[in-house]
Amino acid sequence: MRIAIVGAGNVGTALAVLLQKAGHTITGIASRTEESASKAGQRLGVPYTTDAVQFTRQADFVFLTTPDRVIADVCAQISAKDGFSQGAIIAHTSGAHSSQILNSAKGARTVSFHPLQTFANPDCGIKNLPGSFITIEGQATALPIVRQLVSDLLCRPLEIPTEGKPLYHAAACIACNYFTTLLDMALQVMEAAGINREEGLPALAPLIDGTWNNILRTGIPQALTGPISRGDVTTVETHLEEMGKKIPSALPLYRLLGQTTVDVASFKGTIGETERNELLKILGGTK
Ligand SMILES: NC(=O)c1ccc[n+]([C@@H]2O[C@H](COP(=O)([O-])OP(=O)(O)OC[C@H]3O[C@@H](n4cnc5c(N)ncnc54)[C@H](OP(=O)(O)O)[C@@H]3O)[C@@H](O)[C@H]2O)c1
Numbered sequence: 001m002r003i004a005i006v007g008a009g010n011v012g013t014a015l016a017v018l019l020q021k022a023g024h025t026i027t028g029i030a031s032r033t034e035e036s037a038s039k040a041g042q043r044l045g046v047p048y049t050t051d052a053v054q055f056t057r058q059a060d061f062v063f064l065t066t067p068d069r070v071i072a073d074v075c076a077q078i079s080a081k082d083g084f085s086q087g088a089i090i091a092h093t094s095g096a097h098s099s100q101i102l103n104s105a106k107g108a109r110t111v112s113f114h115p116l117q118t119f120a121n122p123d124c125g126i127k128n129l130p131g132s133f134i135t136i137e138g139q140a141t142a143l144p145i146v147r148q149l150v151s152d153l154l155c156r157p158l159e160i161p162t163e164g165k166p167l168y169h170a171a172a173c174i175a176c177n178y179f180t181t182l183l184d185m186a187l188q189v190m191e192a193a194g195i196n197r198e199e200g201l202p203a204l205a206p207l208i209d210g211t212w213n214n215i216l217r218t219g220i221p222q223a224l225t226g227p228i229s230r231g232d233v234t235t236v237e238t239h240l241e242e243m244g245k246k247i248p249s250a251l252p253l254y255r256l257l258g259q260t261t262v263d264v265a266s267f268k269g270t271i272g273e274t275e276r277n278e279l280l281k282i283l284g285g286t287k
Contacts, residue, residue, distance in 0.1 A: 001149075004059035005029045006052045006074060008040035011093050011115065012065030014125030015153075016044055022152040028055030032066075040122075053083035060085075061149070063113070064092040064102070071097065076104040084108040089142045095169035098162045099138035111138030111146050112165065116158065118176055130154035137162050182257075183208075185250055192247040221268035228261045229268060231275035237282055258283040 001024050005012045008031035016026050026044055030052035031037035041048025049055065056062045056078055066074050071092045084090060090105045091113040102110035117132040119125035134150045135158045136143065143159075150157045160168055183204070190200035214223040227235040236258065243251050262279045265271045271279070 001025070001060045001145075002027045002058060003061045003063065004052070004055040005040075005063050005065060006056065006078070007031060007063075007065035007067075008036040008048070009065060009067075010119040010122050010125055012063065013040045013043065013122035014119055014129060015063060015065065015093070015115075016040065016046075017122065017126050018129060018153050019149075020044060020046075022154075024152070027059050030055060052078055053081045056083045056088075057085060060088055061145075062088060062090045062108075064090065066092075068094045068097060072101045072104070075102050079104045079106055079108075089145060091138075091146070095135070095172055096166050098165045100162065109139040109142040111136060111142050113146060113149075114169075115155070116172060132156070133158040135160050135168065137165070185253060189243070189247055189250055192243075192250075221264045224261070224264050224268055226261075228258060228279060229265045229270050231265075231271040231279070233275065233278045233282065236279060240282065255284045 003016075003019055003024050004027045005016045006029075008029050012029065012031075016029055020026050026046045028047040028049060029037060029040045029044065030049050031040070032050065034050055037048040037050055047055065052074070062078075062084065064071050064074055071094060075090065075092075078084060084105050084107065086107045088108045089111060090102050090108045091111045092099075092102060093113055093115060094101075095114045095116075097112065099110040099112045102108075112135075114135040115125075115129055115132060116135055117125065117128050119128075130153065132155050134153070134155045136146050136150065137160050138146070147157050183201075186204060187197045187200045190204075191197060195203070211223065214225075217223075227233075227239075239254070240251070243254060259280060262271070262276055262283070266276055
């Protein structure tokens with residue numbers, strides 16, 4: 001296919017490289033600034049511009065890989081200049097928004113195409129994307145072509161109802177972004193215990209790997225271990241006391257996650273009603 005990319009950032013550049021590798025023709029890459037457009041264009045060996053319609057008019061498939069906040073405006077601006085060809089497929093890569101924010105693309109078919117992967121920079125995306133899921137929804141006549149494109153990227157399609165996008169994206173943020181924040185909190189608590197971050201992160205890595213392997217092998221709640229899973233109330237009390245003295249800023253999140261972990265342990269069946277109530281009481285739960 002002839003594919004145009006609008007938004008020469010992390011996702012746009014990585015998709016362009018991988019689509020080109022899969023044998024598609026990148027008609028050109030456009031961006032807000034000349035700097036980003038030329039960097040990506042030179043990397044790909046394709047024309048680049050700050051005026052997207054130069055390339056979008058000739059494309060069978062247009063990716064709008066701008067920040068979420070400008071996708072609808074960029075789409076409307078291109079459409080106002082008759083920048084989409086009749087029947088072309090227009091996709092954005094936002095996780096939270098549906099294809100409906102592309103309604104201004106007259107005569108074209110619209111979809112959302114969200115790579116369920118993290119792109120810290122284009123090279124990380126190029127390395128991590130193959131094997132990932134790409135979440136798709138939009139106009140039915142476009143979906144067979146979109147599924148083929150997902151397969152060309154060596155990815156797997158995950159189909160979602162249009163109205164599910166915001167909640168689906170919240171789930172992805174919990175699994176990816178909040179996991180990062182959670183580890184940052186663990187490192188802060190490690191520092192309060194006298195172990196610096198440089199030692200703390202590699203020390204936690206095998207524990208995280210082991211946890212992840214258990215989750216894959218046995219699922220949740222079976223993979224849950226630790227004092228809450230065992231009903232060791234006094235151990236949790238010690239955590240709370242020491243955190244209160246050395247790092248009280250970590251207490252609210254520790255308490256909240258602890259209360260939710262009590263639910264997982266109850267579901268696992270390793271704590272009874274008495275331990276559940278004691279744990280919730282010391283964790284400040286109101287359940
Ligand atoms: N990063 C991730 O992990 C990830 C994962 C999945 C999906 N996504 C989604 O992918 C999309 C892009 O994210 P990203 O991380 O690649 O963002 P990014 O690195 O900030 O790149 C966005 C690019 O869009 C360009 N842009 C901004 N305004 C524009 C405009 N009016 N016209 C044309 N280009 C414009 C910027 O150009 P200049 O550099 O020239 O300003 C920038 O290069 C978002 O919808 C995001 O939700 C991101």
